[in-house]
Amino acid sequence: MDTLLSGFQILAQWEVLMALAIGSIGGVIIGALPGVGPAVAIAILLPATFAFEPIVGLTLLLGIYGSSMYGGAIPAILINTPGTPVNALTTYDGYPMTRRKEGHRALSLAYTASFFGGIFSVICLILLSPLLAVIAPHFGSREIFLAAFMGILLVVVAHRGQTFAAGMLACFGIFLNTVGLEPVKYTKRFTFDQSWLSSGFDLIVVVLGLFALSQAFLLLIEKDHAPGDAHVQGSMLAGMKELLGIKRIATVSSSLGVLMGMIPGVGEFTAQFLSYTYAQKTSKNPDAFGDGSPEGLVASEAANNAVPGAAMIPLLALGIPGEALTAMMLSVFYVHNVIPGPQLFETQLDFVMALYLALILLNVIVLVFLLFSTNLLLKIIQIPTRFLGMMILTLSFIGVYSLRNSITDCAIAAGFGVFGLILKRLNLPIVPIILGMVLGGIMEVKLRAAMAAVKTPIDFISRPIAAVIFVMIIGILVLHVRTLIREQKAKQKPEPVGPNYEHSSQQG
Amino acid sequence: MTRIKYFQELFQRYRRPGDLVFAVVFLLFALFLLSQLGEQTKWVKRTKWFGQPSLWPSIAVWGMVIFGAFHLLGSIVSPRIYGRLKEVVFWLRSLEYVLYFLAYVAIVPLCGYLPSTILFALFLTLRAGFRRPLHLTLAALFAVCVALIFRGFLQVKIPAGEIYQYLPEAIRAFALTYL
Numbered sequence: 001m002d003t004l005l006s007g008f009q010i011l012a013q014w015e016v017l018m019a020l021a022i023g024s025i026g027g028v029i030i031g032a033l034p035g036v037g038p039a040v041a042i043a044i045l046l047p048a049t050f051a052f053e054p055i056v057g058l059t060l061l062l063g064i065y066g067s068s069m070y071g072g073a074i075p076a077i078l079i080n081t082p083g084t085p086v087n088a089l090t091t092y093d094g095y096p097m098t099r100r101k102e103g104h105r106a107l108s109l110a111y112t113a114s115f116f117g118g119i120f121s122v123i124c125l126i127l128l129s130p131l132l133a134v135i136a137p138h139f140g141s142r143e144i145f146l147a148a149f150m151g152i153l154l155v156v157v158a159h160r161g162q163t164f165a166a167g168m169l170a171c172f173g174i175f176l177n178t179v180g181l182e183p184v185k186y187t188k189r190f191t192f193d194q195s196w197l198s199s200g201f202d203l204i205v206v207v208l209g210l211f212a213l214s215q216a217f218l219l220l221i222e223k224d225h226a227p228g229d230a231h232v233q234g235s236m237l238a239g240m241k242e243l244l245g246i247k248r249i250a251t252v253s254s255s256l257g258v259l260m261g262m263i264p265g266v267g268e269f270t271a272q273f274l275s276y277t278y279a280q281k282t283s284k285n286p287d288a289f290g291d292g293s294p295e296g297l298v299a300s301e302a303a304n305n306a307v308p309g310a311a312m313i314p315l316l317a318l319g320i321p322g323e324a325l326t327a328m329m330l331s332v333f334y335v336h337n338v339i340p341g342p343q344l345f346e347t348q349l350d351f352v353m354a355l356y357l358a359l360i361l362l363n364v365i366v367l368v369f370l371l372f373s374t375n376l377l378l379k380i381i382q383i384p385t386r387f388l389g390m391m392i393l394t395l396s397f398i399g400v401y402s403l404r405n406s407i408t409d410c411a412i413a414a415g416f417g418v419f420g421l422i423l424k425r426l427n428l429p430i431v432p433i434i435l436g437m438v439l440g441g442i443m444e445v446k447l448r449a450a451m452a453a454v455k456t457p458i459d460f461i462s463r464p465i466a467a468v469i470f471v472m473i474i475g476i477l478v479l480h481v482r483t484l485i486r487e488q489k490a491k492q493k494p495e496p497v498g499p500n501y502e503h504s505s506q507q508g
Numbered sequence: 509m510t511r512i513k514y515f516q517e518l519f520q521r522y523r524r525p526g527d528l529v530f531a532v533v534f535l536l537f538a539l540f541l542l543s544q545l546g547e548q549t550k551w552v553k554r555t556k557w558f559g560q561p562s563l564w565p566s567i568a569v570w571g572m573v574i575f576g577a578f579h580l581l582g583s584i585v586s587p588r589i590y591g592r593l594k595e596v597v598f599w600l601r602s603l604e605y606v607l608y609f610l611a612y613v614a615i616v617p618l619c620g621y622l623p624s625t626i627l628f629a630l631f632l633t634l635r636a637g638f639r640r641p642l643h644l645t646l647a648a649l650f651a652v653c654v655a656l657i658f659r660g661f662l663q664v665k666i667p668a669g670e671i672y673q674y675l676p677e678a679i680r681a682f683a684l685t686y687l
Contacts, residue, residue, distance in 0.1 A: 048664050164579040168534065171571030175541070178565040187550040187561045190541070213609070217602040220636060386636035390647065393609060394629050394654060401613060402664045410613040414606040421602050425595065426524050436568075444564045451558040 007353025010055055011361070019056045020358055023063020024365040030064060031071030032377045035219055035388055037084045038068035039211040042328050044392075044399045046204055054336040055351065058329060059358045065325050066118065066308045066359055067366045069268075073110040073301060074377055078103050078230040083381075086268040089276060089300040096292030104232045106297060108239030111370050113250055113298040116243060117305035118363040120254035121261065122356050125309055129356070133349060136317045136342035138465050141450035144341075146461075146469040147264065148320050148439040148446065153473060154265030155323075155435050157480045166432045169423075173436020176201045177444075184448070196408045203437055205400060205409045207328055209416025210423075210430050212396040217421045219389030226384045232374055246298050249279045253299045257306025262313045264322035265435065268304045275303040309359050316340050316352055320442065324434045523586055526595035531580040538572035545569055608632065620669020622655040622687040660686040 010016065030041045041064050049057030072083030077094030090110060097106035139147070152170055159166035179190045180200025191197040243250060253275035260271035279299035280289045289296045314320045319341040321327035333340050338348075345352060370377075383391075400413045423430055454460050461470040549562035557563065612628045619627070629651035633643055658664045668684040675683050 048658065048662055051663065164575045164582060168538070168572050168575035168579055171568045171575060174564060175568035175572060178568060182561045184559065185550070185552050185555065185561050187552065188548070189561060189565050190544070190548045192544075192548065217605050220605055220632070221598065221601050224637065384638075387633065387638065387643065387647075390629060390632040390636055391650060393605065393632065394625060394651065397609070397612060397616075397625075398654070398658050398664055398666070401616070402658075402666055405617075405665065405667055407610075407613055411610060414609055417609075418599065418602050418606060422526075422530060422599050425598065426527055426530055428530075440564065440568065447558050451556070 003349045003353050004357075006350035007357050010350060010354035011357050013056075015053070015056045016059050016354075016358070019052070019060040020063050020362055021365060023060040024067045024362040025369055027064035027067030028071035028366055028369060029377065029380060031068030031087075032074045032083045032381050033071075033383065033388065034075055034081045034083055034381070035215065035385055036392065037072075037211075038064050039207075039324055039328075040215050040392060041068075042325055043204070043208045043211045044395045046207070046328055046331065047399050047402045049332055050335045054332060054338050055354060057332045057336075058355065061325075061329050061332065062308070062312075062355065062358060063362050065329075066305075066362050069301075069304050069308075070111065070114050070366050070370060071377065073114065074107065074374060075381055077106045077110060077297075078232070078378065086272070086304045087300075089272050089304075090297060092290050093293045093296035093300070096290075097294075097297070100292055102292070103230070105238065105242070105294075106292075107232055107374060108237070109242055109294055109297055110239070110301045111367060112239040112243045113253075113301040114305040115363055115367045116250045117254045117257055117302035118309065119360060120251070120302075121258045121306040121309035122359045122363075124255075124258045125313065125359075126353075126356050128313075129345070129349065129352065132313065132317050133345040135465075136345045138463075139318055139342050140463070141446040142454070142460055143463070143465045143469060144318055144320065145443055145446035145450055146466055146473065147314070147318055148442045150469060150473050150476070151264030151314075151320060151322060151435060151439050152432075152443075153476055154263065155432050156265075157476060158266055158270055159429050159432070160483075162429065165428050169429065170432035170436040173433040173438075174440030174443075175436075176206065176433070177437045177440040201412065201437075202403065202409065203327070203331055203434075204403060205413045206416050206437065207324070207434060208396055208399045209413035210420035210433065211324075212392055212399065213413055213417025214420025214424055216389045216393035216396060217417055218424055219385045219392065222385065224384050224386040226382050230378050232378075237371065242294065243298065246295055249275075249282075249295050250298050250302045252278055253302040254306040257303040258310040260303075261307035261310025261322070264314050264320050264439075267311070267323045268307045271303040271307055272300050275299040309356070312355065312359075316344055316355070317342065321435070321438055324431045327434050327438045330438060523583065523589060524595070525589045525591035526599070527586075527589070528580075528583045529592060529596055531576070531583040535573070535576040535580050538569065538576045541569045542573050608635070616669070617667050618669060619671050620683065620687060621659050621666050622652070623669065623671070625651040625655045655687065 026041070027038060030036050030038060042061050045060065045064070049060055052060070068084050069086055072087035073090050073094065074083060076082040076087040076090040078098055080091050080095040082088045082091055094106045094110060097103065156163055156166045156170055175190075177200070179197060180188070181191070181198050182189055188198065253271075256275045256278070257268075257271040260266045260268075260274070276289075276296060276299045279295050280286050283289065283293070283295050285293065311322050311326050314322050315326045315330060317340075319330070319339065321330050330340065338344075396413070397410070400410050403409055420430060450460065461467045545562070545566060549565045551560055551562050608628070608631070612624060615627075616624045626648055629647040630644060633647040638644070638647075659666050672680060672683045672687070
């Protein structure tokens, strides 16, 4: 209880509340703009947050992360264009409802399902925190190494149909992290005697290039278009009553969102896939799924909104980011010399509580904002895409240049911008590169530390948590191979080609 | 029900034009790194395998080569998708904007953040095909807001423009700090 009160005190500072309000409302607007996801916004704002207290910077970024999916549902439902990639599934049932003149009902339901998912995940986290505080200290170097390895493995196998591409890009990320002067033996790695390579590739420069600059280039080159006009009428509160009738699906979907959010390398897409499949299988009206089913809409929105809160678990408890957005947030911790990990739960539980309370508050702020301003947002999102590209390119400069005032950084970021554009055009995933960079560094350090205490190979997995993670890794590999064999046996029809059949591989 | 079937398929990824070009270039890059592995990383004496500086670069580069080879194999055995050249030209078109971006980076320390940002935003707006005064005004307004919020209010670390030295004394200090 004391910790909770202490968390309230941290949150009650005006800077934190201001950051929360700006982050939440800004996140909704960013999420509602097709073409700008939370990753772009977080990448741009990241260096600006270094000047703030860690809690202020993190609250701002958390606000954007947690609220963007609310905003992304608006264009997904009303104009069949997902605001963020994770709202793609929402178009499936949301847009058919709009065509049936039920756009207002769909939006209202999406907001309340998102709210339910968001709050559900934070309540789970608050209840789980004491348990985490007990378990987290048992994570030593070998456990963290195994968890980071599991994260890499999951991010590769989760990209079904693109496993090789995800694998090579994850390895590319690990490679990027190794470039430069290594800090233990002071040898140079892949510097080619170039002074600009000696300090290696900064994560933020790479992130800004891959997410923000690439998106700006893409929007500026592609044909200009502006999302169509739309308007909704009526109270947005009606969905609350309807959600009560679908509470089973909302609860299961949120639980799956929490579970998938907690596992590094998985995230929203898998949570949505599982919850949507569950909802469809247990529905009395499965044929309506994909054709405007409220249950499908709830499954999609509750699951994706439950993920951000849960994704903070591996980040805070173990210092392991599960996806690109939390990987970016990790750098905020590092800049302030706050090292997330087991000791954070032991010594700064009030800080963790403050973040959880911020998550609750952000859901409330966003819901209230959306109840009254949906039509205003529909006007804002009509910005022409090329104009948006100009805005992103202008803003990206601040992100890269303010780091070290380095022209080289800007050139590197621009290079990664072109690389990111190619990946986006080919629908190849960017997230494995970022996770490879971050988790590769963690694995290198933790393996070195862990092996000092390991005499025989079996020692590595002799502790209970290490053994459990090891079994999970084996399980993931076995399941993946089994799925591949099943698919082969089923002799699937040839792969269709073209945008109508695709699922985006991009995050943010 | 058919839409559900399609939904299952949505979670698979498909190829696009240009995939083969990317796969070839990536594998060549990985092979180049592999050829440089001995030269660019060191195997240190009296150090166990897990502490070797070359361990993780080796894992990464070998991973890039092996996964990259399989990715290329997948591209080769897949049916050809037309539009490869058009796609590569699209990638190369981004270099034009890289050039503009780097020019912007170069002029900021000379002309100052606010004037450079206004110029950059107006230029890009014109280049993107917007000619109406409304769009140009909005672009200029956007640039002013960005400069004032980030450099003026948030005090983000961007050097003052050399040109500010020549401003009248009354506003020089203000410009050096906030614009």
